[in-house]
Amino acid sequence: MKARPPVTDWATDFDHMHQDWTQDPYPIWQDLRQRCPVAHTDRFEGAYLPVRYADIREIAYDPAHFSSRRIVIRDERLPLVSFPPITSDPPDHRAQRAVLLPLFTPAAMAPHEAAIRRICRGLVDRFADKGTCDGAADYAQEITVAVTAMLLGISSDDGDLFRRWLNDLLVVGTDDPALVMRTHGEMAGFFMKEIALRRANPGQDIISRLLEARIDEAPLDDAQLVGMVRLLLIAGIDTTWSALGSCLLHLATHADDRRRLVADPSLMPTAIEELLRAYSPVSIAREIVADTEVGGCPFKAGQMVLLSFAAANRDPEAFPDADKVVLDRAENRHAAFGLGIHRCIGSHLARLEMTIALEEWLARIPEFSLAPDAIVTWSAGAVRGPRQLPLVF
Ligand code: HEM
Numbered sequence: 001m002k003a004r005p006p007v008t009d010w011a012t013d014f015d016h017m018h019q020d021w022t023q024d025p026y027p028i029w030q031d032l033r034q035r036c037p038v039a040h041t042d043r044f045e046g047a048y049l050p051v052r053y054a055d056i057r058e059i060a061y062d063p064a065h066f067s068s069r070r071i072v073i074r075d076e077r078l079p080l081v082s083f084p085p086i087t088s089d090p091p092d093h094r095a096q097r098a099v100l101l102p103l104f105t106p107a108a109m110a111p112h113e114a115a116i117r118r119i120c121r122g123l124v125d126r127f128a129d130k131g132t133c134d135g136a137a138d139y140a141q142e143i144t145v146a147v148t149a150m151l152l153g154i155s156s157d158d159g160d161l162f163r164r165w166l167n168d169l170l171v172v173g174t175d176d177p178a179l180v181m182r183t184h185g186e187m188a189g190f191f192m193k194e195i196a197l198r199r200a201n202p203g204q205d206i207i208s209r210l211l212e213a214r215i216d217e218a219p220l221d222d223a224q225l226v227g228m229v230r231l232l233l234i235a236g237i238d239t240t241w242s243a244l245g246s247c248l249l250h251l252a253t254h255a256d257d258r259r260r261l262v263a264d265p266s267l268m269p270t271a272i273e274e275l276l277r278a279y280s281p282v283s284i285a286r287e288i289v290a291d292t293e294v295g296g297c298p299f300k301a302g303q304m305v306l307l308s309f310a311a312a313n314r315d316p317e318a319f320p321d322a323d324k325v326v327l328d329r330a331e332n333r334h335a336a337f338g339l340g341i342h343r344c345i346g347s348h349l350a351r352l353e354m355t356i357a358l359e360e361w362l363a364r365i366p367e368f369s370l371a372p373d374a375i376v377t378w379s380a381g382a383v384r385g386p387r388q389l390p391l392v393f
Contacts (some may be wrong), residue, residue: 002175011036014049016073016283016306017174022380026323029311038297044073046303047285051311053318053335055295059286060307060340063089065299066286068342072382073285073304075175081184083231084224086342093341099213099220100228103206106348112151116353119146120360128364132371135248136389141241143357147349148236152229153205154194161190166238170381184230191229192222206232232346239281240350242385243336244357246279247272249386250325251358252370257327262366265359271327272354277334278325280310281385284338309335310384368393 004018010028015021021028029051032039039049050056059066067089069080081087085096102108123142127133141163149156165183173180194207202208207229213220220228251258261267284307291301299305312335316322319332337344344350370376371390379387 011039012041013043014039014041014047015043016049016308017380019380022378022384025308025310025384026314029308029314030323033315038295044075044304045077046300047073048288048297048299048303048305049308049311050295050297050305051308051315052295053312053315056307056309056312056335057339058294059305060335060338060342062292062294063093063341065288065290065292066305067289068093068286070287070304071284072170072174073306074173074177074180076177078177078180082223082227083234084227086231086235087227090341095215096224096228097341097345099210099215100232100345103209104345104349109348109352112147112349113352113356115150116143116147116356117360119143119150120357124360124364132390132392134389135252135391136241136245136386139357139361140244140248140385140389141237143244143353144237144239144241147240147353148233151206151236151349152194152232153198153203153207162233162237166234169234170238170383171379174381187230187233188226191226194229195222195225235344236346236349238379238383238385239346240353242281242379242383243276243279243350244354245386245389246281247275247354247358248361248391249370249376249389250275250279251362252368252389252391254325255369257325258362258366258368260327261358262362265362267327268355268358270329270332272351272358273332273334274325274327274329276336276354277313277319277329277332278323279385280313280334280336281383282336282338283308283310283382283384285382307338309338312339365393 004015007013007015007018032051037052041047068087085093088096120143123139127138145159146156165187168179168183198208198211210225261271286305288299288301288303292299314322337347368391371392374390376386377388379385
Protein backbone atom coordinates (compact mmCIF):
# COMPACT_ATOMS: atom_id res chain seq x y z
CA MET A 1 0.00 0.00 0.00
CA LYS A 2 1.26 3.46 -0.90
CA ALA A 3 1.78 6.08 1.85
CA ARG A 4 -1.55 7.84 2.49
CA PRO A 5 -1.73 11.64 2.03
CA PRO A 6 -2.00 13.50 5.37
CA VAL A 7 -5.52 13.99 6.74
CA THR A 8 -6.45 17.69 6.85
CA ASP A 9 -9.48 17.28 9.13
CA TRP A 10 -10.91 13.95 10.34
CA ALA A 11 -14.45 15.37 10.10
CA THR A 12 -14.25 16.15 6.37
CA ASP A 13 -11.31 14.09 5.09
CA PHE A 14 -11.18 10.87 7.15
CA ASP A 15 -8.98 7.98 6.05
CA HIS A 16 -9.21 4.78 8.09
CA MET A 17 -6.18 3.43 6.18
CA HIS A 18 -4.00 6.29 7.43
CA GLN A 19 -1.36 5.33 9.95
CA ASP A 20 -2.66 7.82 12.56
CA TRP A 21 -5.91 5.82 12.67
CA THR A 22 -4.18 2.47 12.50
CA GLN A 23 -1.83 3.28 15.38
CA ASP A 24 -4.34 5.00 17.69
CA PRO A 25 -7.90 5.67 16.49
CA TYR A 26 -9.44 6.38 19.93
CA PRO A 27 -8.69 10.13 20.16
CA ILE A 28 -9.98 10.56 16.59
CA TRP A 29 -13.37 9.03 17.46
CA GLN A 30 -13.57 10.92 20.73
CA ASP A 31 -12.96 14.22 18.95
CA LEU A 32 -15.51 13.40 16.21
CA ARG A 33 -18.18 12.35 18.69
CA GLN A 34 -18.01 15.82 20.22
CA ARG A 35 -17.98 17.94 17.09
CA CYS A 36 -19.11 15.84 14.09
CA PRO A 37 -20.52 12.38 14.88
CA VAL A 38 -20.97 11.57 11.18
CA ALA A 39 -17.72 12.37 9.40
CA HIS A 40 -17.29 12.35 5.64
CA THR A 41 -14.46 12.04 3.17
CA ASP A 42 -14.10 12.61 -0.56
CA ARG A 43 -11.47 9.90 -0.61
CA PHE A 44 -12.61 6.42 -1.71
CA GLU A 45 -15.03 8.09 -4.18
CA GLY A 46 -16.98 9.37 -1.15
CA ALA A 47 -17.63 7.74 2.23
CA TYR A 48 -19.28 8.49 5.59
CA LEU A 49 -18.07 7.56 9.06
CA PRO A 50 -20.60 7.49 11.92
CA VAL A 51 -18.94 7.14 15.34
CA ARG A 52 -21.97 6.90 17.66
CA TYR A 53 -23.27 3.48 18.68
CA ALA A 54 -26.90 4.45 17.97
CA ASP A 55 -26.15 5.58 14.38
CA ILE A 56 -23.98 2.55 13.59
CA ARG A 57 -26.73 0.30 14.94
CA GLU A 58 -29.43 2.02 12.87
CA ILE A 59 -27.40 1.60 9.67
CA ALA A 60 -26.53 -2.03 10.38
CA TYR A 61 -30.26 -2.77 10.82
CA ASP A 62 -31.23 -1.05 7.55
CA PRO A 63 -30.16 -3.20 4.58
CA ALA A 64 -32.77 -1.50 2.36
CA HIS A 65 -30.68 1.71 2.27
CA PHE A 66 -27.27 0.26 3.21
CA SER A 67 -26.36 -2.69 1.01
CA SER A 68 -23.72 -5.30 1.84
CA ARG A 69 -22.89 -5.88 -1.83
CA ARG A 70 -19.70 -3.87 -1.18
CA ILE A 71 -18.20 -4.29 2.27
CA VAL A 72 -14.62 -3.07 1.79
CA ILE A 73 -13.85 0.60 1.19
CA ARG A 74 -11.24 0.95 -1.54
CA ASP A 75 -9.77 3.91 -3.38
CA GLU A 76 -11.92 2.98 -6.38
CA ARG A 77 -14.99 0.78 -6.85
CA LEU A 78 -14.31 -2.71 -8.22
CA PRO A 79 -16.62 -5.20 -9.93
CA LEU A 80 -18.82 -6.93 -7.33
CA VAL A 81 -17.47 -10.23 -6.01
CA SER A 82 -19.77 -12.50 -4.03
CA PHE A 83 -18.89 -13.89 -0.60
CA PRO A 84 -22.24 -15.23 0.57
CA PRO A 85 -23.77 -14.50 3.01
CA ILE A 86 -21.71 -11.43 4.00
CA THR A 87 -22.06 -9.69 0.62
CA SER A 88 -25.76 -10.56 0.24
CA ASP A 89 -28.85 -8.52 1.07
CA PRO A 90 -32.39 -9.69 1.76
CA PRO A 91 -34.06 -11.77 0.49
CA ASP A 92 -31.11 -14.00 -0.57
CA HIS A 93 -29.13 -13.50 2.61
CA ARG A 94 -31.33 -15.47 4.99
CA ALA A 95 -31.16 -18.85 3.22
CA GLN A 96 -27.40 -18.53 2.65
CA ARG A 97 -26.83 -17.73 6.30
CA ALA A 98 -29.05 -20.64 7.33
CA VAL A 99 -26.63 -22.98 5.54
CA LEU A 100 -23.73 -21.88 7.72
CA LEU A 101 -25.42 -21.36 11.10
CA PRO A 102 -25.68 -25.04 12.14
CA LEU A 103 -21.99 -25.57 11.35
CA PHE A 104 -20.91 -22.97 13.96
CA THR A 105 -23.23 -23.50 16.96
CA PRO A 106 -21.64 -24.01 20.41
CA ALA A 107 -22.54 -27.71 20.13
CA ALA A 108 -20.83 -27.96 16.72
CA MET A 109 -17.72 -26.23 18.07
CA ALA A 110 -17.41 -28.19 21.33
CA PRO A 111 -15.84 -31.33 19.78
CA HIS A 112 -12.96 -29.16 18.50
CA GLU A 113 -12.00 -27.93 21.96
CA ALA A 114 -9.37 -30.62 22.61
CA ALA A 115 -7.68 -30.03 19.23
CA ILE A 116 -7.63 -26.26 19.75
CA ARG A 117 -6.08 -26.80 23.18
CA ARG A 118 -3.43 -29.07 21.66
CA ILE A 119 -2.60 -26.43 19.05
CA CYS A 120 -2.23 -23.69 21.72
CA ARG A 121 -0.21 -25.88 24.06
CA GLY A 122 2.14 -26.92 21.24
CA LEU A 123 2.79 -23.29 20.37
CA VAL A 124 3.42 -22.24 23.98
CA ASP A 125 5.85 -25.19 24.28
CA ARG A 126 7.91 -23.68 21.47
CA PHE A 127 8.72 -20.44 23.32
CA ALA A 128 7.75 -20.73 27.01
CA ASP A 129 11.35 -21.46 28.08
CA LYS A 130 12.95 -18.84 25.82
CA GLY A 131 11.71 -15.85 27.83
CA THR A 132 10.59 -14.00 24.72
CA CYS A 133 8.27 -14.32 21.73
CA ASP A 134 6.11 -12.30 19.40
CA GLY A 135 2.59 -12.66 20.81
CA ALA A 136 0.97 -11.81 17.46
CA ALA A 137 3.25 -13.63 15.01
CA ASP A 138 4.27 -16.68 17.08
CA TYR A 139 0.98 -17.29 18.86
CA ALA A 140 -2.22 -15.48 17.82
CA GLN A 141 -1.84 -15.83 14.05
CA GLU A 142 -0.59 -19.42 14.23
CA ILE A 143 -3.65 -20.49 16.24
CA THR A 144 -6.24 -18.99 13.94
CA VAL A 145 -4.58 -20.29 10.76
CA ALA A 146 -4.31 -23.81 12.23
CA VAL A 147 -7.89 -23.85 13.55
CA THR A 148 -9.45 -22.45 10.36
CA ALA A 149 -7.48 -24.90 8.21
CA MET A 150 -8.54 -27.78 10.49
CA LEU A 151 -12.23 -26.87 10.20
CA LEU A 152 -12.06 -26.50 6.42
CA GLY A 153 -10.05 -29.72 6.08
CA ILE A 154 -7.16 -27.94 4.32
CA SER A 155 -3.49 -28.00 5.23
CA SER A 156 -2.17 -25.32 7.56
CA ASP A 157 1.17 -25.67 5.70
CA ASP A 158 -0.33 -23.10 3.33
CA GLY A 159 -0.59 -20.57 6.19
CA ASP A 160 1.77 -18.12 4.48
CA LEU A 161 -0.35 -18.24 1.33
CA PHE A 162 -3.57 -17.59 3.33
CA ARG A 163 -1.98 -14.62 5.10
CA ARG A 164 -0.77 -13.17 1.80
CA TRP A 165 -4.30 -13.44 0.37
CA LEU A 166 -5.74 -11.63 3.38
CA ASN A 167 -3.14 -8.91 3.18
CA ASP A 168 -3.58 -8.52 -0.58
CA LEU A 169 -7.37 -8.31 -0.31
CA LEU A 170 -7.81 -6.17 2.79
CA VAL A 171 -4.66 -4.07 3.07
CA VAL A 172 -2.39 -3.79 0.02
CA GLY A 173 -5.35 -4.15 -2.35
CA THR A 174 -7.07 -1.02 -1.05
CA ASP A 175 -5.31 0.97 -3.74
CA ASP A 176 -4.45 -1.89 -6.14
CA PRO A 177 -7.57 -3.18 -7.94
CA ALA A 178 -5.64 -5.55 -10.20
CA LEU A 179 -4.12 -7.28 -7.19
CA VAL A 180 -7.54 -7.74 -5.58
CA MET A 181 -9.05 -9.31 -8.69
CA ARG A 182 -5.99 -11.56 -9.14
CA THR A 183 -6.23 -12.70 -5.51
CA HIS A 184 -9.94 -13.51 -5.85
CA GLY A 185 -9.05 -15.66 -8.85
CA GLU A 186 -6.19 -17.40 -7.06
CA MET A 187 -8.42 -18.22 -4.08
CA ALA A 188 -11.17 -19.50 -6.37
CA GLY A 189 -8.69 -21.80 -8.14
CA PHE A 190 -7.37 -23.14 -4.82
CA PHE A 191 -10.82 -23.84 -3.40
CA MET A 192 -12.24 -25.33 -6.61
CA LYS A 193 -9.53 -28.00 -6.29
CA GLU A 194 -10.43 -28.60 -2.63
CA ILE A 195 -14.13 -28.85 -3.53
CA ALA A 196 -13.36 -31.39 -6.27
CA LEU A 197 -11.34 -33.44 -3.77
CA ARG A 198 -14.24 -33.43 -1.27
CA ARG A 199 -16.75 -34.39 -3.97
CA ALA A 200 -14.62 -37.45 -4.70
CA ASN A 201 -13.90 -38.20 -1.08
CA PRO A 202 -16.10 -36.42 1.47
CA GLY A 203 -15.07 -36.07 5.10
CA GLN A 204 -16.39 -34.37 8.25
CA ASP A 205 -14.93 -30.94 7.43
CA ILE A 206 -16.94 -27.82 6.62
CA ILE A 207 -16.32 -27.99 2.85
CA SER A 208 -17.79 -31.52 2.84
CA ARG A 209 -20.76 -30.36 4.91
CA LEU A 210 -21.41 -27.50 2.47
CA LEU A 211 -21.60 -30.02 -0.36
CA GLU A 212 -24.55 -31.61 1.47
CA ALA A 213 -26.29 -28.24 2.03
CA ARG A 214 -29.42 -27.27 0.11
CA ILE A 215 -31.09 -23.95 -0.69
CA ASP A 216 -34.67 -24.39 -1.99
CA GLU A 217 -33.84 -28.10 -2.21
CA ALA A 218 -30.98 -27.50 -4.66
CA PRO A 219 -27.29 -28.02 -3.86
CA LEU A 220 -25.08 -24.93 -3.81
CA ASP A 221 -23.46 -24.17 -7.16
CA ASP A 222 -19.70 -23.83 -7.51
CA ALA A 223 -19.78 -20.03 -7.29
CA GLN A 224 -21.74 -20.13 -4.01
CA LEU A 225 -19.48 -22.83 -2.59
CA VAL A 226 -16.26 -21.02 -3.50
CA GLY A 227 -17.67 -17.72 -2.22
CA MET A 228 -18.64 -19.20 1.14
CA VAL A 229 -15.40 -21.04 1.69
CA ARG A 230 -13.34 -17.96 0.72
CA LEU A 231 -15.39 -15.97 3.23
CA LEU A 232 -14.79 -18.47 6.01
CA LEU A 233 -11.04 -18.34 5.42
CA ILE A 234 -11.01 -14.54 5.45
CA ALA A 235 -13.49 -14.18 8.33
CA GLY A 236 -11.86 -16.85 10.47
CA ILE A 237 -8.18 -15.89 10.42
CA ASP A 238 -7.49 -12.14 10.62
CA THR A 239 -10.32 -11.35 13.02
CA THR A 240 -9.53 -13.76 15.84
CA TRP A 241 -5.79 -13.24 15.36
CA SER A 242 -6.34 -9.52 15.87
CA ALA A 243 -8.68 -9.90 18.85
CA LEU A 244 -6.33 -12.33 20.59
CA GLY A 245 -3.29 -10.17 19.87
CA SER A 246 -5.06 -7.21 21.48
CA CYS A 247 -5.90 -9.33 24.55
CA LEU A 248 -2.21 -10.20 24.95
CA LEU A 249 -1.18 -6.59 24.43
CA HIS A 250 -3.66 -5.42 27.08
CA LEU A 251 -2.57 -8.04 29.61
CA ALA A 252 1.12 -7.30 28.90
CA THR A 253 0.60 -3.61 29.62
CA HIS A 254 -1.96 -3.84 32.48
CA ALA A 255 -0.38 -5.92 35.25
CA ASP A 256 -3.38 -5.45 37.59
CA ASP A 257 -5.81 -6.97 35.09
CA ARG A 258 -3.38 -9.76 34.23
CA ARG A 259 -2.85 -10.75 37.88
CA ARG A 260 -6.56 -10.48 38.59
CA LEU A 261 -7.37 -12.84 35.72
CA VAL A 262 -4.68 -15.32 36.74
CA ALA A 263 -5.89 -15.27 40.37
CA ASP A 264 -9.56 -15.62 39.39
CA PRO A 265 -10.06 -17.60 36.16
CA SER A 266 -13.84 -17.41 36.66
CA LEU A 267 -13.50 -13.88 35.26
CA MET A 268 -12.53 -15.26 31.86
CA PRO A 269 -15.96 -15.05 30.14
CA THR A 270 -16.60 -11.39 31.07
CA ALA A 271 -12.94 -10.52 30.47
CA ILE A 272 -13.10 -11.90 26.92
CA GLU A 273 -16.27 -9.89 26.18
CA GLU A 274 -14.72 -6.75 27.62
CA LEU A 275 -11.51 -7.12 25.64
CA LEU A 276 -13.55 -7.78 22.50
CA ARG A 277 -15.50 -4.60 23.21
CA ALA A 278 -12.51 -2.43 23.96
CA TYR A 279 -10.31 -3.64 21.08
CA SER A 280 -12.88 -4.70 18.45
CA PRO A 281 -10.99 -5.53 15.30
CA VAL A 282 -13.64 -5.26 12.56
CA SER A 283 -14.74 -2.17 10.62
CA ILE A 284 -16.83 -3.19 7.65
CA ALA A 285 -18.61 -1.10 5.04
CA ARG A 286 -21.96 -0.72 3.30
CA GLU A 287 -22.82 0.85 -0.04
CA ILE A 288 -25.63 3.38 0.16
CA VAL A 289 -28.25 2.37 -2.40
CA ALA A 290 -30.97 4.97 -1.67
CA ASP A 291 -30.76 8.47 -0.18
CA THR A 292 -31.64 8.53 3.51
CA GLU A 293 -30.95 10.25 6.82
CA VAL A 294 -29.44 8.89 10.02
CA GLY A 295 -28.74 10.85 13.20
CA GLY A 296 -29.89 14.02 11.46
CA CYS A 297 -27.33 13.61 8.65
CA PRO A 298 -28.09 12.95 4.99
CA PHE A 299 -26.51 9.84 3.45
CA LYS A 300 -26.27 10.03 -0.36
CA ALA A 301 -26.79 7.00 -2.61
CA GLY A 302 -23.66 5.83 -4.43
CA GLN A 303 -21.34 6.63 -1.51
CA MET A 304 -19.95 4.17 1.03
CA VAL A 305 -20.29 4.14 4.81
CA LEU A 306 -17.76 2.66 7.19
CA LEU A 307 -19.30 0.76 10.11
CA SER A 308 -16.61 0.93 12.75
CA PHE A 309 -17.95 -1.44 15.38
CA ALA A 310 -14.86 -0.51 17.38
CA ALA A 311 -15.96 3.14 17.47
CA ALA A 312 -19.49 2.08 18.52
CA ASN A 313 -17.98 0.12 21.38
CA ARG A 314 -16.11 3.15 22.72
CA ASP A 315 -19.20 5.40 22.75
CA PRO A 316 -19.73 6.67 26.31
CA GLU A 317 -23.46 7.04 25.55
CA ALA A 318 -23.62 3.26 25.21
CA PHE A 319 -20.94 2.14 27.71
CA PRO A 320 -20.11 3.97 30.95
CA ASP A 321 -16.33 4.49 31.20
CA ALA A 322 -16.12 3.33 27.59
CA ASP A 323 -12.36 3.84 27.35
CA LYS A 324 -11.72 1.84 30.50
CA VAL A 325 -11.30 -1.95 30.47
CA VAL A 326 -13.44 -3.42 33.28
CA LEU A 327 -12.84 -7.18 33.33
CA ASP A 328 -16.09 -7.92 35.14
CA ARG A 329 -18.27 -5.41 33.27
CA ALA A 330 -21.78 -6.73 33.89
CA GLU A 331 -23.78 -4.97 31.11
CA ASN A 332 -21.87 -5.45 27.88
CA ARG A 333 -23.98 -5.57 24.75
CA HIS A 334 -20.98 -4.80 22.57
CA ALA A 335 -20.96 -4.71 18.78
CA ALA A 336 -17.64 -6.45 18.15
CA PHE A 337 -19.44 -9.24 16.28
CA GLY A 338 -21.61 -6.79 14.38
CA LEU A 339 -25.27 -5.85 14.67
CA GLY A 340 -28.31 -6.85 12.63
CA ILE A 341 -28.76 -9.56 10.03
CA HIS A 342 -25.03 -10.06 9.33
CA ARG A 343 -24.04 -10.58 12.98
CA CYS A 344 -21.02 -12.87 13.11
CA ILE A 345 -21.68 -16.56 12.58
CA GLY A 346 -18.27 -17.54 13.99
CA SER A 347 -18.65 -15.81 17.37
CA HIS A 348 -18.79 -19.07 19.37
CA LEU A 349 -15.69 -20.33 17.61
CA ALA A 350 -13.87 -17.03 18.15
CA ARG A 351 -14.75 -17.01 21.85
CA LEU A 352 -13.65 -20.64 22.21
CA GLU A 353 -10.31 -19.98 20.51
CA MET A 354 -9.68 -16.84 22.56
CA THR A 355 -10.61 -18.51 25.85
CA ILE A 356 -8.44 -21.57 25.28
CA ALA A 357 -5.55 -19.50 23.93
CA LEU A 358 -5.55 -17.23 27.01
CA GLU A 359 -6.00 -20.14 29.44
CA GLU A 360 -3.07 -22.04 27.96
CA TRP A 361 -0.88 -18.94 27.80
CA LEU A 362 -1.62 -17.78 31.37
CA ALA A 363 -1.14 -21.29 32.78
CA ARG A 364 2.44 -21.33 31.52
CA ILE A 365 3.26 -17.62 31.30
CA PRO A 366 1.36 -15.76 34.03
CA GLU A 367 3.87 -12.90 34.17
CA PHE A 368 4.79 -11.10 30.95
CA SER A 369 5.21 -7.61 29.58
CA LEU A 370 6.14 -5.75 26.42
CA ALA A 371 9.81 -6.14 25.51
CA PRO A 372 11.89 -3.06 26.36
CA ASP A 373 11.80 -0.67 23.38
CA ALA A 374 9.13 -2.85 21.76
CA ILE A 375 7.57 -1.47 18.61
CA VAL A 376 3.98 -2.68 18.28
CA THR A 377 2.69 -2.51 14.71
CA TRP A 378 -0.98 -2.70 13.67
CA SER A 379 -2.74 -3.99 10.58
CA ALA A 380 -4.54 -1.36 8.55
CA GLY A 381 -8.02 -1.55 7.09
CA ALA A 382 -11.10 -3.65 7.74
CA VAL A 383 -9.43 -5.72 10.46
CA ARG A 384 -7.25 -3.94 12.99
CA GLY A 385 -4.97 -5.79 15.38
CA PRO A 386 -1.34 -6.06 16.48
CA ARG A 387 0.90 -7.66 13.87
CA GLN A 388 4.19 -7.26 15.73
CA LEU A 389 3.98 -7.69 19.50
CA PRO A 390 7.36 -8.41 21.15
CA LEU A 391 6.83 -9.81 24.65
CA VAL A 392 9.22 -10.86 27.44
CA PHE A 393 8.57 -13.14 30.41
C1 HEM B 1 -12.93 -12.18 17.23
C2 HEM B 1 -13.18 -12.68 16.04
C3 HEM B 1 -14.26 -12.18 15.12
C4 HEM B 1 -14.82 -10.94 15.01
C5 HEM B 1 -14.49 -9.71 15.84
C6 HEM B 1 -15.80 -11.01 13.94
C7 HEM B 1 -16.59 -9.94 13.55
C8 HEM B 1 -17.58 -10.01 12.62
C9 HEM B 1 -18.44 -8.92 12.25
C10 HEM B 1 -18.36 -7.51 12.82
C11 HEM B 1 -19.34 -9.38 11.34
C12 HEM B 1 -20.48 -8.59 10.72
C13 HEM B 1 -20.13 -8.12 9.34
C14 HEM B 1 -21.17 -7.19 8.74
O1 HEM B 1 -22.00 -6.61 9.43
O2 HEM B 1 -21.12 -7.00 7.51
C15 HEM B 1 -19.02 -10.76 11.08
C16 HEM B 1 -19.69 -11.57 10.19
C17 HEM B 1 -19.31 -12.87 9.91
N1 HEM B 1 -18.34 -13.61 10.54
FE1 HEM B 1 -17.14 -12.98 12.07
N2 HEM B 1 -15.81 -12.27 13.43
C18 HEM B 1 -14.89 -13.03 14.11
C19 HEM B 1 -14.60 -14.36 13.91
C20 HEM B 1 -15.19 -15.16 12.97
C21 HEM B 1 -14.89 -16.55 12.74
C22 HEM B 1 -13.87 -17.36 13.54
C23 HEM B 1 -15.67 -16.97 11.71
C24 HEM B 1 -15.77 -18.34 11.07
C25 HEM B 1 -14.80 -19.04 10.63
C26 HEM B 1 -16.50 -15.86 11.30
C27 HEM B 1 -17.43 -15.89 10.30
C28 HEM B 1 -18.28 -14.85 9.97
C29 HEM B 1 -19.28 -14.93 8.91
C30 HEM B 1 -19.56 -16.14 8.02
C31 HEM B 1 -19.93 -13.69 8.87
C32 HEM B 1 -21.04 -13.26 7.92
C33 HEM B 1 -22.40 -13.43 8.54
C34 HEM B 1 -23.54 -12.91 7.65
O3 HEM B 1 -23.27 -12.21 6.68
O4 HEM B 1 -24.68 -13.27 7.92
N3 HEM B 1 -16.17 -14.78 12.09
N4 HEM B 1 -17.95 -11.14 11.88
